[in-house]
Amino acid sequence: MTFLNPKYQHLVSYVPGEQPKQTTIIKLNTNENPYPPAPGVAAAVQAAAQQLAKYSDADCLQVRLPLAERFDVTIDEVFIGNGSDEVLSLAFQAFMAKGVAFPTITYGFYQVFADMYQVEARVVPLNVDLTLDLDLYRSLTQTIVIANPNAPTGLTLSASALEELVKEDLERLVIIDEAYVDFGGESMVAYTKQYANLLVIGTFSKSRQLAGARLGYAVGDPSLIADLNRLKFAVNPYNVNSLTLAAGAAALADERYFHTQIEKVIQVREWTKHKLTSMGFQVTDSAANFVFIAHPQVSAKVILEKLKADGIYVRWFDHPLIDHYLRVTIGTSAQMDRFVQSVQQILKEAVR
Ligand SMILES: *Cc1c(COP(=O)(O)O)cnc(C)c1O
Numbered sequence: 381m382t383f384l385n386p387k388y389q390h391l392v393s394y395v396p397g398e399q400p401k402q403t404t405i406i407k408l409n410t411n412e413n414p415y416p417p418a419p420g421v422a423a424a425v426q427a428a429a430q431q432l433a434k435y436s437d438a439d440c441l442q443v444r445l446p447l448a449e450r451f452d453v454t455i456d457e458v459f460i461g462n463g464s465d466e467v468l469s470l471a472f473q474a475f476m477a478k479g480v481a482f483p484t485i486t487y488g489f490y491q492v493f494a495d496m497y498q499v500e501a502r503v504v505p506l507n508v509d510l511t512l513d514l515d516l517y518r519s520l521t522q523t524i525v526i527a528n529p530n531a532p533t534g535l536t537l538s539a540s541a542l543e544e545l546v547k548e549d550l551e552r553l554v555i556i557d558e559a560y561v562d563f564g565g566e567s568m569v570a571y572t573k574q575y576a577n578l579l580v581i582g583t584f585s586k587s588r589q590l591a592g593a594r595l596g597y598a599v600g601d602p603s604l605i606a607d608l609n610r611l612k613f614a615v616n617p618y619n620v621n622s623l624t625l626a627a628g629a630a631a632l633a634d635e636r637y638f639h640t641q642i643e644k645v646i647q648v649r650e651w652t653k654h655k656l657t658s659m660g661f662q663v664t665d666s667a668a669n670f671v672f673i674a675h676p677q678v679s680a681k682v683i684l685e686k687l688k689a690d691g692i693y694v695r696w697f698d699h700p701l702i703d704h705y706l707r708v709t710i711g712t713s714a715q716m717d718r719f720v721q722s723v724q725q726i727l728k729e730a731v732r
Contacts, residue, residue, distance in 0.1 A: 387498065388496075391495055391496060392492065392495060393492060394488055394489050394492045395488075396410070397409040397410035397693075397695055398693060400693065404691060405691050405692070405693055406691060406692045406693070406711060406715050406718060406719065407693050407709070407711075408670075408692060408693060408694050408695075408708050408709040408710075408711050408715070408719060409693040409694050409695045409707075409709065410591075410695070410709065411531075411560075411585075411586055411668075411669055411670050411707075411709045412585070412586075412591045412709065413585075413586060413587065413588070413589040413591070413641065413645070413669065414645075414709075414710070414711040414712045414715060415589055415641045415644070415712070416589060417588070417589040417590055417593075417627065417630075417631060418588075418589070418630060418631050418633075418634040418637040418638070419634070419637065420630040420631075420633060420634055421589075421590075421627045421630045421631055423630075424626040424627060424629065424630035425623050425626050425627050425630075427626065428622050428623050428625070428626035429623060431622060432622065432623070434622070435618050436618045436620060436621050436622040436625060437622070437625060438613070438617040438618055438619075440460035440620050440625060441455070442625045442626065442628070442629045443460050443595065443597075443620075443625055443628040443629055443632065444458045444460050446629060446632040446633070447460075447597060447632065450632065451569050451570075451599055452570075453569070453572065453573065453599060454602075456602040456605055456606070457572065457573075457599055457600060457601065457602055457605055458597060458598070458599055458605065459597060459598040459599075459600075459605045459608045459609065459612075460595070460596075460597050460619075460620055461595075461596045461597065461598070461612075461619060461620065462594045462595070462596070462616075462619045462620055462624075463583065463585065463594040463595065463596045464557070464559060464581050464582060464583035464585070464596030464597070465489060465596065466594075466596065466619060467581050467596045467597065467598045467608070468489060468490070468493060468525075468555075468557065468581060469493055469496075470608050470611050470612060470615075471555055471579065471581070471598070471608065472490075472493035472494065472496075472497050472499060473497055473611055474607050474608060474610075474611050475523050475553050475555070475579075475604075475607070476494075476497065476499040476522075476523050478521055478522050478523060478552075479499060479500040479501070479502060479521075479522035479523070480494055480499050480500070480501050480502070480522050480523050480524075480525060481501070481502040481503075481504055481517060481520050481522040481523070481524050481525070482501070482502075482503065482504065482524070482525040482526065483503070483504050483505075483506050483512055483526070483530065484503050484504065484505050484506055484701065485506050485510065485530070485532070485533065485699065485701055485702055486525075486526075486527050486530055486531060487527050487531045487557060487559075488697075490525055491503075500522075502520065502522055504516050504517060504520075506533075506701075510533045510535060510664060510672075510702075511535055512526070512530060512535070512537060514537065514541055514542070514544070514545050517545055518545070518548060520552070521549075521551075521552060522552075523552065523553040523554075523555065524545070524552065524553070524554045524555065525555045525557065526542070526554070526555070526556055526557070527556075527557040527558075527559065527560075528542065528556050528557070528558060528561065528565055528566075528568075529560045529561065529563070529564070529565045529666070529667045529668045531559070531560070531668070531707075532670065532672050532695070532697065532702070532705075532707040533664050533666070533672050534560070534664055534665070534666020534667055534668040534670060534671065534672055535664055535665065535666070535667070536564070536565045536566065536667045538566055539566040539567070539568050539570075539571065542554070542556060542568055543568075543571055543575075546568075546571065546575050546577060546578045547575065549577075550575070550576070550577050551577070552577060553577050553578075553579065553604075554577060554578050554579070555579045555580075555581060556568045556578070556579070556580050556581070557581050558580055558581065558582045559581075559582065559583050559585070559586055560586055560587075560667070560668035560669060561582065562586070562587035562638075562642055563586075563587060563642060563645060563646060563649070563667060563668050563669045564646060564667030564668070565667050565668075567580070568580050569582075569599050572599050572600050572601065575601075576600075576601035576603065576604070577601075578600060578601075579598055579599075579600040579604050580598065580599045580600065581596065581597070581598045582596065582597050582598075582599070583595070583596040583597075584596065584628055584631060586668075586669055587638070587641075587642055587669070588628075588631045588632075588638065589631070589641070590624075590627055590628065590631055593623070593624040593627045593628065594620075594624060595620065595624050595625075595627070595628045644712075644713075645669050645710050647713075648710050648711070648712070648713050648716050649666065649669065649670075649671065649710045651713070651716065652671055652708070652710060652716050652719075652720070653666070653671055655720045656671065656673050656720070656723070659675075659720075659723065659724065659727060660675060660676060660677070660727075661673045661674065661675050662674045662675075662676070669709060669710045670707050670708055670709045670710060671707075671708050671710070672702075672705055672706075672707050672708075673705060673706055673708060674704045674705045674706070675727070677727075677730070677731050678726070678727060678730045678731065679704065680696055680703065680704050680705055680706045681696065681703075682726075682730060683706060683723065683726055684696045684706060686722075686726045686729075687719075687722055687723070687726070690722045690725075692718065692719055692722055694706050694707065694708045694709075695707040695708075695709075
């Protein structure tokens, strides 16, 4: 006996990376930021806690105003969501009447949302070197979703290349997921003024140390934002809680901390790339807060398991095109030092 609507009978859900209870684990498996939130966040959350008897602001102005200012847009060009996953979820519900197209290798949630909302998905192959061939999208009429930098490869496209795609067909919506853009990508936010068929989605989870707070956004033409709001106010008007709004506002108020921590992640990423390359790994040219690596002699599965036994969690994807790769989030320099040492030991044992 099941009470589940038969349309969900075969739904395959998203599988989040493991969140171990032990705090001694070095967690390099879910692309979280290794540093704590900006120093002002804790006090802001504590103050907001005094007001928890009241509903949160359905218009999310506390975050929407400073974000609009930062992006040099008006507030009716900004939507705030409960993590960018919620923003993507609403976008899949709102904008996919003509179907959706995205790369074979990308953020796994796109396929899950397509299944969930029964949107026909066109999966577009990547080049063998895992780069994205925009020519393959040119004639498509479906809404296009591209993560830039892409996950889990970390590879980027230039804003001007993406602009070509956007302007080629103004009747077709292009959604750019910029979850990792602050670590080295080129943002398309500035182009949203010019193109009403461009929606840019971003998150506070990766570059603003707020993964646990659940805060994401979209920037686009006021009509796209109004559509997202139409759906949001039909499902969950208070989609972002007041503690999270306070946390987001405090994070946005500290630009200096934001930039300093990003610089650290980038520096450690480049150090890690260098170390892994010299150990014989193939390392994609990631512009994100993770590296994507494959070793010619030792299987990814073996490295994954041995690292785990050594208390270091990384991410492996069960997909034939990338199952020889591991995605490793950039931690603190001490954590990456430990990671590199552990991998060196694993290789030594495996390749003798
Ligand atoms: C992490 C991630 C998200 C989701 O971020 P949240 O804001 O935490 O929901 C969206 N897109 C990509 C590509 C991501 O890697």
